[in-house]
Amino acid sequence: MKARGPAPGALLATLACAAALLFVADLALGSVRIPLVGVADALLGRATDSAWASIVLIFRLPKALTALSAGAALAVSGLILQTVFRNPLAGPDSLGIGAGASVGVAIVVLAAGSAGGSAFLSGLGLAGYALLSIAASAGAFLVLLVILLFARRVENGVTLLIVGLLVGYLAGSLVSLLVYFGSPQKVQVYLGWTYGSFSAVTARQLPVLFAAIGLGLAMTARTSKSLNALLMGDRFAESLGVRVAGARTRALLAAALLAGAATAFCGPIAFLGIAAPQAARRILRASDHAILIPGAALLGSVFALAADIASQLPGGGTVLPVNPLLALIGAPIILSIFLRGSRQEGSAR
Amino acid sequence: MKDAADAPLLSAKGLAIGWGGRLERRLSSGIDLELRGGDFAALVGPNGSGKSTLLRTLVGFQAPLSGEVSLCGKYVYRLTVEERSKRAACVFTDRYDSGYFTVFDIVAFGRYPYTDARNRLEARDLEAVTSAIAAVGLAALASRRFSELSDGERQKALIARAIAQDCPLLVLDEPTAFLDAPARVEVFHVARDLARSSGKAVVLSTHDIDHALRYADSLWLMDGLHRFSSGAPEDLATSGAIGRAFDGEGFRFDPRTGAFRSVEAGRSFAVELDAPAGVSRAWAERLVERLGLVVARHLHEGSEAIARVSIEEGEAGPLFSLREAGSGSRGSEAASYGELARLLADLAEARERTSK
Structure with missing residues (x-):
């Protein structure tokens, strides 16, 4: 009765298949091409070629799993921000939340105690990585709080983005100060982190990433009902019995945790957080968060996996940084939102 | 209970x-x-x-x-x-x-x-x-x-x-x-x-x-x-x-019609309507009020009747005959509200000029 075109369920299943295909492709492709049979053997632990097995299990599987989960986390975080701020251009990076997370990471990496050296990041134990994600999430949430404070006073969405930009600059200047006073080795580590990569996470650290993102997604799923109401405005939501301030804070906590964890492990990943939820809305033709949350998560995984595969394309051991590749996908999507938005304003209001 | x-x-x-x-x-x-x-x-x-x-x-x-x-x-x-x-x-x-x-x-x-x-x-x-x-x-x-x-x-x-x-x-x-x-x-x-x-x-x-x-x-x-x-x-x-x-300023609630109407300053001219209650009369009353005139039934101090309009139900709608006050037999006919409006407006304007 409500459906137009394919049912959302079928579209979600298609997206899930696409994510699965890209996941397998991400395991098979790279500087060394491994046939699908080899990938399957390695995964099932009956590998005949031990080199292939170690490439798949030690390098590519953690990387693909990281791309899968970080992509989903950033996309869902962006979806929440777009809904809560009722702004299609809101996202972890456009609101300066990635910058906030960077401050958290910079403080841990550059200012933390004695554990120095270039092995700092990879040498961190599980506790260290948990600390890193907590610091990044805290930085992200702090920025969100500042933006929330402004959001109550400024109705205009563009103004809000400018506030986000300024907050981002502020966070950036804090980071520069930390970098200025940091030891060269630590700065090196920090700068490497800022390029954004899915490959820095080892199999041992994955559980921390999974736990943080799993918690964030579970929190998001619980807010899906109130997110729908918030999309229609605060007064609308309140008249339906939603405790607006509480619901908004819970949703933003989830968004900060998701963006913070993904940023802590993969560095600031640009565009994905804005572009994936937008694309999900258009592909699924839905505004219901019960559909959009899984949809954005799957599409975020698809984007991240595609970018990771593309980053391996040059072959011969050369790996491109992920961020510029995501910008190639993301920038046109955001541009088209701008163009469509101004057209709609011209006709509808 | x-x-x-x-x-x-x-x-x-x-x-x-x-x-x-x-x-x-x-x-x-x-x-x-x-x-x-x-x-x-x-x-x-x-x-x-x-x-x-x-x-x-x-x-x-x-x-x-x-x-x-x-x-x-x-x-x-x-x-x-x-x-x-x-x-x-x-x-x-x-x-x-x-x-x-x-x-x-x-x-x-x-x-x-x-x-x-x-x-x-x-x-x-x-x-x-x-x-x-x-x-x-x-x-x-x-x-x-x-x-x-x-x-x-x-x-x-x-x-x-x-x-x-x-x-x-x-x-x-x-x-x-x-x-x-x-x-x-x-x-x-x-x-x-x-x-x-x-x-x-x-x-x-x-x-x-x-x-x-x-x-x-x-x-x-x-x-x-x-x-x-x-x-x-x-x-x-x-x-x-x-x-x-x-x-x-310039308008007030009229308890008779339950609507707001503008109030013209100064003296007003009145029009007598000779017609039974009905659709035609109701719209003729509205027309009179729209022109800033009053219907003679509601004559109040300071207003002066300038014309008498009688309405006849014709085949294709109402026909109006207008007789100027104080002019004996001088009169004119109108076949639509639009024509009637023009006649009344001209008349009111002429009266306004002579009274100055």
Whole structure:
């Protein structure tokens, strides 16, 4: 009765298949091409070629799993921000939340105690990585709080983005100060982190990433009902019995945790957080968060996996940084939102 | 038992509304009102008199400056948000960015207070949504996107959402703003029928005093001078309360027609109408008033009859013959209201010139 075109369920299943295909492709492709049979053997632990097995299990599987989960986390975080701020251009990076997370990471990496050296990041134990994600999430949430404070006073969405930009600059200047006073080795580590990569996470650290993102997604799923109401405005939501301030804070906590964890492990990943939820809305033709949350998560995984595969394309051991590749996908999507938005304003209001 | 049934659904005593704090702004005080199930009240008043504030205070969205509002026997401002959402359903004037939501989806929001954490619609909810959509006559558009609707259809869908919320009190803030004339009448119809058929209490605020007088069981009037009065529409119209609230430079409320009309300064010319009551006469009266003249029946001091118009029902519509006052047999004929208007206007202008 409500459906137009394919049912959302079928579209979600298609997206899930696409994510699965890209996941397998991400395991098979790279500087060394491994046939699908080899990938399957390695995964099932009956590998005949031990080199292939170690490439798949030690390098590519953690990387693909990281791309899968970080992509989903950033996309869902962006979806929440777009809904809560009722702004299609809101996202972890456009609101300066990635910058906030960077401050958290910079403080841990550059200012933390004695554990120095270039092995700092990879040498961190599980506790260290948990600390890193907590610091990044805290930085992200702090920025969100500042933006929330402004959001109550400024109705205009563009103004809000400018506030986000300024907050981002502020966070950036804090980071520069930390970098200025940091030891060269630590700065090196920090700068490497800022390029954004899915490959820095080892199999041992994955559980921390999974736990943080799993918690964030579970929190998001619980807010899906109130997110729908918030999309229609605060007064609308309140008249339906939603405790607006509480619901908004819970949703933003989830968004900060998701963006913070993904940023802590993969560095600031640009565009994905804005572009994936937008694309999900258009592909699924839905505004219901019960559909959009899984949809954005799957599409975020698809984007991240595609970018990771593309980053391996040059072959011969050369790996491109992920961020510029995501910008190639993301920038046109955001541009088209701008163009469509101004057209709609011209006709509808 | 009888007492419980007789108790008003919504009542306020000595209510003062506005914004508190350092920059206190009192919009109105001493508000006493009552509303029972099955009653339809219309809230009218000039812009800035505090209509929206009163409505928000009545449903507990805003704290009263003093006094209390009781809804279903409980002080409304002390209810939790959830409790309120099952007692009062509100439609505000906000514009919504509804994305891909369909009319059905929007109306289904009304079931929000009743659904589980996953917002699944049970059979009971689906039934409530479908019947709410039918009640406002949007059944054919249920699967249409909300954003594709006309303003009138949107308003009806939002009212359906409030109906689906299944509360004893329904509050509509200016539901007829932005609507064309037929859609406005429809909204008033829907509101009245809802009160009559479901026993809900309905309040709406509006600038359509004309429709409010025709449809509402009681009129709540805020006069922009911090005063509030309520009563049957006829009482407020004839007591002059509406006039006191709205009359301004150059126009005033006419209790005879229930509409506002402009008041021409200086002396006025009158026209006698020689015709039985009926459609033709009614429109001839309107024409006379539109030209700034008065119908001689309502002759008042300082006005002077300038013509007598008799109306005859012809085959293709009314025929008018016009006889100038004090000119013996001089007269002319008009076959349409337009011609009659030109004749009368010329005559009035000529008289104006000679009298100077």
